[in-house]
Amino acid sequence: MTEPTSEIATLSIVALDDDDDFREFITSVLEGEGHRVRAARQPSEFYALCEESLPDIVLLDIKMGEHSGEEVLEEVRKRWPRLCVIVATGYPSMDSMRQTFKRDVFDYLAKPFGLDELRATLAQAAAELGLGASPQDRLRAGLGRQIRVARTERGLTLKELSEIAGVSVSQLSSIERGTHLPSLESLVAIAAALESRPSMWLEALGF
Numbered sequence: 433m434t435e436p437t438s439e440i441a442t443l444s445i446v447a448l449d450d451d452d453d454f455r456e457f458i459t460s461v462l463e464g465e466g467h468r469v470r471a472a473r474q475p476s477e478f479y480a481l482c483e484e485s486l487p488d489i490v491l492l493d494i495k496m497g498e499h500s501g502e503e504v505l506e507e508v509r510k511r512w513p514r515l516c517v518i519v520a521t522g523y524p525s526m527d528s529m530r531q532t533f534k535r536d537v538f539d540y541l542a543k544p545f546g547l548d549e550l551r552a553t554l555a556q557a558a559a560e561l562g563l564g565a566s567p568q569d570r571l572r573a574g575l576g577r578q579i580r581v582a583r584t585e586r587g588l589t590l591k592e593l594s595e596i597a598g599v600s601v602s603q604l605s606s607i608e609r610g611t612h613l614p615s616l617e618s619l620v621a622i623a624a625a626l627e628s629r630p631s632m633w634l635e636a637l638g639f
Contacts, residue, residue, distance in 0.1 A: 441564025447491040448478040488563040573610035574637040597625035
C-alpha cells in the first residue's frame with residue numbers, strides 16, 4: 433500500500449532531466465506536496481545546484497540526448513558517495529537496471545511512472561535513510577545502516593559481533609534498526625570489532 437504523502441518528511445530534491453516538460457511537471461507536483469525542488473537541464477548546472485546545497489535525493493534521467501546519465505552517476509558517486517539517487521528513464525531495460533544498481537542507486541523508475549509510484553519511492557527512501565529528518569534522527573539511522581552493512585560484509589551475525597565487541601545483542605539490534613544511538617564507548621567497540629573507524633562512518637554521513 434502506498435504511504436500517504438502527508439507522512440513523508442519535507443525533502444530537498446534535485447532533478448536532472450533534459451525534458452523541459454518533465455522538469456516543469458516534477459517541480460510543480462513535488463513542490464505542491466511540500467518538498468523543495470530544484471531542476472537542471474545540464475550536468476554542469478546539476479553539479480552547481482548540489483554544490484550550493486546538497487539535496488536529500490537526486491532524480492536522475494539516465495537517457496539524455498547529448499549527455500550520459502551513466503557518466504553523471506559515476507561523478508555523483510565520486511563526489512557524494514552516500515547521496516540518495518533515484519534513476520528515471522524512458523528507456524528501461526534489465527541490463528541497464530542491473531548496471532545502475534551496481535552503482536548504488538536507491539531505486540529505478542521507468543517513465544512514464546505514476547505519482548503514487550514516485551511518492552512510494554520517496555517515502556521509502558526517507559524512511560530507510562532518515563532523509564528530511566533532524567540531524568539526530570539522520571545520525572541514528574545512518575550509523576545503524578553503516579554498522580549493519582559492515583557486519584554483513586564481514587559475514588558476522590549479531591551474536592558474533594556482540595561477542596567480539598562486548599555489546600549485547602539486543603543493544604546491537606536496536607542500534608542497527610536506528611532505534612537507539614550508541615554511546616561513544618559502544619560505537620568505538622563496535623567499530624574496532626568491524627575493523628573500521630567511527631570517524632569514517634561519521635564523515636560518510638556528513639557529520
